[in-house]
Structure formats: structure tokens, C-alpha cells
Amino acid sequence: MSRRIVEEISTGSDSDYSRWISWFLSSKGNEYFCEVDEDFILDRFNLTGLNNEVANYAQALDLITDQLDDEVQEELRGSLDAQARLLYGLIHARWIVTARGLAKMVEKYKRGDFGRCPRVLCQSQSLLPVGLVDIPYEKSVKLYCGRCEDLYSPKSSRHGSIDGAYFGTTFPHLLFLVYPTLIPPKTGPPVDGPAGSNTSASDSKSRRRSAREELPDVTGTESLGEGISTASVALKAERYRPRIYGFQVHETAKLQRWQEAMRDRQVGKLEELEARGG
Amino acid sequence: MSRRGEEDNISGADEVMEEPEEQEDGYTSSTPTSTLTWISWFCSLPGHEYFCEVTEDFIEDDFNLTGLNSMVPFWKEAMEMVLDVEPDEDAAKIPDVSIVESSAEMLYGLVHQRYILGRAGQQSMAEKYESGIFGSCPRVYCIGCNVVPCGRSDIPGVDTVKLFCPNCNDIFVPPSSRFQGVDGAFFGTTFAHLFFQNYRESAPAPFWKPPPSGGASLSPRSASGNRGSPFVNPNPYGGQKRAAGYVYVPRIYGFKVSERAKCGPRMQWLRLRPESPEQLDQVDWRGRWIDEDEYEDDEDEQDRQMEDFDPDAGDDDDDDEGDEEEEEEDAPSGQQHGQRRTDGISAVAHAVRTLPSGTRQDMPVMISLPPATGGKVKLVRQWTTVQPPALTGAA
Numbered sequence: 158m159s160r161r162i163v164e165e166i167s168t169g170s171d172s173d174y175s176r177w178i179s180w181f182l183s184s185k186g187n188e189y190f191c192e193v194d195e196d197f198i199l200d201r202f203n204l205t206g207l208n209n210e211v212a213n214y215a216q217a218l219d220l221i222t223d224q225l226d227d228e229v230q231e232e233l234r235g236s237l238d239a240q241a242r243l244l245y246g247l248i249h250a251r252w253i254v255t256a257r258g259l260a261k262m263v264e265k266y267k268r269g270d271f272g273r274c275p276r277v278l279c280q281s282q283s284l285l286p287v288g289l290v291d292i293p294y295e296k297s298v299k300l301y302c303g304r305c306e307d308l309y310s311p312k313s314s315r316h317g318s319i320d321g322a323y324f325g326t327t328f329p330h331l332l333f334l335v336y337p338t339l340i341p342p343k344t345g346p347p348v349d350g351p352a353g354s355n356t357s358a359s360d361s362k363s364r365r366r367s368a369r370e371e372l373p374d375v376t377g378t379e380s381l382g383e384g385i386s387t388a389s390v391a392l393k394a395e396r397y398r399p400r401i402y403g404f405q406v407h408e409t410a411k412l413q414r415w416q417e418a419m420r421d422r423q424v425g426k427l428e429e430l431e432a433r434g435g
Numbered sequence: 436m437s438r439r440g441e442e443d444n445i446s447g448a449d450e451v452m453e454e455p456e457e458q459e460d461g462y463t464s465s466t467p468t469s470t471l472t473w474i475s476w477f478c479s480l481p482g483h484e485y486f487c488e489v490t491e492d493f494i495e496d497d498f499n500l501t502g503l504n505s506m507v508p509f510w511k512e513a514m515e516m517v518l519d520v521e522p523d524e525d526a527a528k529i530p531d532v533s534i535v536e537s538s539a540e541m542l543y544g545l546v547h548q549r550y551i552l553g554r555a556g557q558q559s560m561a562e563k564y565e566s567g568i569f570g571s572c573p574r575v576y577c578i579g580c581n582v583v584p585c586g587r588s589d590i591p592g593v594d595t596v597k598l599f600c601p602n603c604n605d606i607f608v609p610p611s612s613r614f615q616g617v618d619g620a621f622f623g624t625t626f627a628h629l630f631f632q633n634y635r636e637s638a639p640a641p642f643w644k645p646p647p648s649g650g651a652s653l654s655p656r657s658a659s660g661n662r663g664s665p666f667v668n669p670n671p672y673g674g675q676k677r678a679a680g681y682v683y684v685p686r687i688y689g690f691k692v693s694e695r696a697k698c699g700p701r702m703q704w705l706r707l708r709p710e711s712p713e714q715l716d717q718v719d720w721r722g723r724w725i726d727e728d729e730y731e732d733d734e735d736e737q738d739r740q741m742e743d744f745d746p747d748a749g750d751d752d753d754d755d756e757g758d759e760e761e762e763e764e765d766a767p768s769g770q771q772h773g774q775r776r777t778d779g780i781s782a783v784a785h786a787v788r789t790l791p792s793g794t795r796q797d798m799p800v801m802i803s804l805p806p807a808t809g810g811k812v813k814l815v816r817q818w819t820t821v822q823p824p825a826l827t828g829a830a
């Protein structure tokens with residue numbers, strides 16, 4: 158079945174769709190996935206334990222790596238495709254928390270492949286996929302906004318049916334831990350912004366920065382974020398205030414004052430910690 | 436088919452002519468009226484699902500239209516179109532029907548903004564709300580709470596319609612692009628909030644108590660609370676329903692991301708709910724904690740900067756200043772002493788805080804902070820009388 162689709166797509170485009178991974182990534186609904194390097198898949202250490210999660214593990218792996226014998230029966234192929242998807246998803250969850258995998262997802266993040274935050278005051282902040290649990294077949298994928306630090310459901314139903322375990326609970330938070338420069342500002346238009354806004358201005362600079370981000374070792378990027386302080390960023394965050402004929406609603410206003418007092422308490426604590434640390 | 440091809444240049448008007456005919460068939464089957472009014476047609480257009488039908492007698496009452504005639508061009512023609520009145524003979528002077536159409540849309544939208552604030556309008560919007568026509572909140576932990584349309588301005592042409600979620604008190608972009616053409620002013624800034632004042636049982640309470648089972652709180656479904664026990668609003672006069680109060684906690688390999696990390700959580704306050712009205716009352720009208728001296732030093736400094744112009748800045752501040760002066764007299768290097776003093780405080784604060792830090796980001800702990808800080812304040816007070824080395828040794 159998959160072979161037939163491969164042929165259909167390959168007529169329309171000149172990319173290499175003979176590989177299973179390329180076909181999988183280009184099919185509709187799989188826009189959130191990035192390409193896992195073949196040597197990562199071929200290293201059996203990275204697949205530890207997955208043989209218990211996936212039925213027909215060996216053949217599914219062969220299908221992903223395009224080493225499947227053509228003699229496999231047709232009735233097996235249908236179920237094998239589902240198993241290969243599951244296996245690829247679980248490998249993907251492990252891959253995107255490696256240095257190279259993170260770098261690939263950063264590129265997708267900057268392109269806005271995961272969509273934009275629906276919260277009005279986040280000003281179309283780019284989102285990141287996240288799972289609520291790391292076990293497959295439990296919860297579908299959600300989207301994490303680094304600006305309001307909240308979770309949203311994907312707009313499209315074809316993304317809403319993707320398993321959250323294919324991205325894992327760790328990924329977006331590890332990304333911002335490794336790339337602190339990518340932590341979105343709490344106010345103003347997003348830095349990654351609509352495409353082309355900041356690339357033309359400082360081309361060489363951004364190229365140099367992206368080159369450094371592609372480096373597998375983490376230490377280079379960590380020193381970049383050394384000077385950033387995020388202790389009091391929450392004070393800049395905008396929020397919506399419900400009003401009736403221009404007057405704030407009492408109960409909501411009281412709740413919001415309390416929430417902001419909680420925020421101020423955290424900011425005070427973090428600033429104190431920072432002053433002691435630095 | 437050929438006719439449609441010829442009239443490409445006025446395809447807009449063509450659509451307008453065709454649509455009502457299509458709608459009419461469906462419409463007549465459900466209601467006895469044989470002809471479709473302009474209002475029904477307008478509300479049935481794609482992208483106009485959020486509008487409710489304004490009654491004609493509301494539009495015919497001039498009092499309800501006060502001030503609108505200066506905002507809508509071709510007022511008379513627009514009124515005739517909205518109310519399906521046969522146009523006068525001299526209507527031929529209007530160059531294009533589409534101009535009157537946009538005027539009629541503006542007129543209807545602005546009347547709609549006023550209508551949905553009234554009893555009848557609120558009721559018809561409530562019916563739409565109950566049937567979920569406005570959609571639900573995209574935020575995962577609002578667990579599909581229904582939203583209402585909301586404008587960011589009452590003046591047309593400023594921004595498109597948004598959706599207000601009563602659970603997270605935030606506004607969102609409608610999921611479909613067909614609402615990008617709908618003006619937010621046609622719903623106004625007031626409607627959403629007046630609606631939840633009128634229909635209290637539809638609004639989630641501002642209080643939330645986490646369910647006793649802590650481990651299950653990861654999944655949104657269990658976070659909605661155990662359905663078995665009926666919800667008791669901590670505010671007996673509130674009348675609201677149970678809130679979906681779980682706040683997302685970021686985790687790396689199962690461990691909560693510390694707020695001391697640069698990428699640590701900074702925005703949880705935005706969705707946080709207190710457990711009881713008493714906790715709300717701990718914050719005064721200026722948004723400051725009452726009876727809490729945790730950041731006394733910082734706040735006193737802010738007070739002096741901000742309230743210099745205020746003649747009665749408060750006797751407490753004066754007393755504090757007096758104390759500090761005495762200390763400066765005692766110690767020859769007043770600056771250093773002050774610096775060491777804050778160090779001592781933060782050391783104590785750290786010692787106190789490191790205890791619950793593991794569960795810190797969990798809300799029950801965060802909420803139960805005030806008593807803990809009360810204990811710490813005593814330590815700080817002790818300090819001023821005790822020698823510094825003794826305290827650091829104790830801490």
C-alpha cells in the first residue's frame with residue numbers, strides 16, 4: 158500500500174521518496190516530525206527497549222531503513238505500516254532530545270512548522286510540540302507556547318490525532334534549556350517572527366548564529382545565554398482585563414490582583430537568588 | 436453556467452443573490468415564514484455564525500440607534516436593506532449595491548453590539564453558547580470550556596472578533612480564518628463579561644482545590660476533578676460552576692523544571708487560582724500582600740520613591756526609617772551593615788525555602804506559603820537583636 162503512495166507522490170516531486178522516512182515526512186499530517194538521522198536509527202543502543210513496544214519490531218525497523226524484503230506478504234504490509242509509524246515515532250521522541258535532533262527542531266520552530274499560539278496577547282508566537290505522557294496510546298500531541306508557558310490543542314484534527322509520545326514530555330523544555338537565546342520575550346512581537354523579518358538586516362550575523370546552533374556540543378550555546386536574566390520577565394507579560402462598560406469586573410480584578418501578587422512574590426524571590434548568585 | 440461566466444465582474448453581487456435562494460429552502464422547512472429576511476440571511480452567511488438575530492422592533496426603536504447614524508454612511512438605505520423595506524424611487528442615485536451592503540453590515544453589527552447586552556440578546560446568545568456554536572477554549576487545561584465572542588474595541592475597524600474563555604479569563608484568535616473578516620466591535624468589549632454576570636452558573640469559580648490524588652493530576656481529564664463529589668463554591672454567593680484549575684508544570688525527564696533555571700516557569704501565576712476567598716483577601720487593592728513582610732526592604736524603598744508626594748505616607752514607614760537610622764549609628768559602616776543584613780535575610784529565606792522546594796511548583800505548596808513566611812519573619816526579627824554569626828550558624 159505504501160509502495161503505491163510512494164509512486165504517486167514521486168511523480169509530482171523530484172525529491173527522493175523511495176526512502177520510507179522521506180515518504181513519511183512528506184505525507185499530510187506529519188508536518189510536526191523531523192528527519193531522524195539514519196545512523197541514529199542504526200545504532201541499536203538508541204533503540205533499547207523499543208522491541209517490547211512495537212510488534213513485528215524487526216520488520217518495522219527494516220521498513221523504516223528500507224531494507225525490507227519484497228517477499229513480505231501483502232496482508233502483513235498494512236499492519237506493518239502502522240507498526241513502522243509507531244516505531245519511528247518512538248525513535249523520534251528520543252532523537253529530538255539529542256543535540257542534533259534539537260538543532261533540527263529549532264529550524265522547524267523558527268519556520269513556524271508547529272503553528273502559532275492562539276492566545277491573542279502572544280502575538281502569534283511560534284509553538285513547540287509536546288506530549289503529556291511518554292507512553293504511547295495515552296494522549297495526543299499538544300503544543301507548548303514559550304511565551305505564555307501554556308499548552309494548546311492543535312487546530313487541525315489531523316495533528317490532533319498524532320500520539321504525544323512521539324514528541325515526549327521533555328522536548329520543548331530541554332530545547333529552551335539548551336538554547337536560552339530562543340526563550341521568547343514576554344512582550345512585543347516574537348523574535349522568530351513572520352519569516353524574513355530579521356534575516357535580511359543582519360544576514361552574516363544570523364548565519365553565524367545559526368551555524369553555531371547547529372554545533373552538536375552544547376557548551377557553545379550555553380555561554381551565549383550567560384548574560385540573560387529571566388528573573389523579572391513575567392512583569393512585562395501582557396494580560397487581558399475583562400471590562401464591563403470600561404470598568405473592570407470586580408471578582409476577576411480581585412483574582413488578577415492576587416495572581417499578580419503571586420507573580421511579584423516569585424519575581425522578588427528570583428531576583429534575590431540572582432543577586433546572591435551573581 | 437455560461438451566465439455565471441459572463442457576470443464575473445459582479446460576482447460579489449451574484450453570490451449575494453444566489454445565497455438566499457439556497458438558504459431559503461432549508462429555512463422554510465423549519466419555520467412557517469416563506470420569505471427569508473435580510474437579517475436571517477446575514478446571520479446564516481459563512482463566518483457569521485457568532486451573530487444572533489436582532490429583532491426588528493429593536494432596530495425600529497430609534498432610541499436603540501442613538502448616535503449610530505453618524506457612524507454609518509448611507510444610513511437610510513442601509514436601514515431599508517436591513518429591515519427589508521422596499522427602497523424609494525430615488526434610490527437609483529446609489530452607484531453600487533455593495534456600498535449599501537457594507538453600510539447595512541456595519542449598521543447591523545453596531546446594533547448587534549447593543550442588542551446582545553439586553554435581556555433578549557443575552558438569552559439568544561446563551562442558547563448559542565449552550566449549543567457550543569462559539570467553540571471551546573484551545574487551552575488544554577481549560578478542558579473544552581465553551582467560549583464567547585468578544586471585541587477588543589467598541590469602535591469598528593480596530594480589530595477582528597476574538598473569543599473569551601471564562602475559565603482562563605483570556606482571549607484567543609478564532610480557529611477558522613473565516614472569522615478574520617468579522618469586526619470585533621460587532622460584539623463589543625462588554626458583552627462577554629456581562630454574559631457571565633447574568634449566567635453565573637456558566638462561569639467557572641475563581642477558586643480551585645487540587646484533587647487529593649496528586650499523581651493523577653498529569654492528565655487533564657482527572658484534573659477536572661472527581662465528578663462524584665458535588666462542587667461547593669468557597670464563595671457561597673458566587674453561584675459559579677467548578678473551575679478547571681490545573682496549571683501546566685513543565686518537566687524534563689519527569690523532573691519539574693526549577694524556577695531557578697533561566698528557562699524555568701515564569702507564567703504559572705497567569706492561570707493560578709486560590710483555594711478560598713481568604714487567600715484572595717490577603718492581597719490589598721494595590722495588589723500587595725497584607726501582613727507579609729517578606730520583601731520589606733524592597734517594598735519600603737519602592738514606597739519612598741512612589742509616595743514622596745503623598746503627605747500621609749503612613750506612620751509605619753517613618754518608624755522603619757527611624758530603626759534604620761539607629762542601626763547606622765551603631766555600626767560605623769552603615770552601608771556594609773545593611774548589605775550584610777540583607778544577605779543574612781536571604782540566607783534564612785533560602786534555608787526556609789529549600790525545604791519545600793521539591794514540591795514548590797505544585798500549587799498546594801505555593802498556596803500554603805503565607806504561614807511559612809510568617810515563621811520566617813520571626814527569624815528575621817530575631818536577627819536584629821542577635822549577633823550575625825550566631826544566626827548563620829543556626830541557619
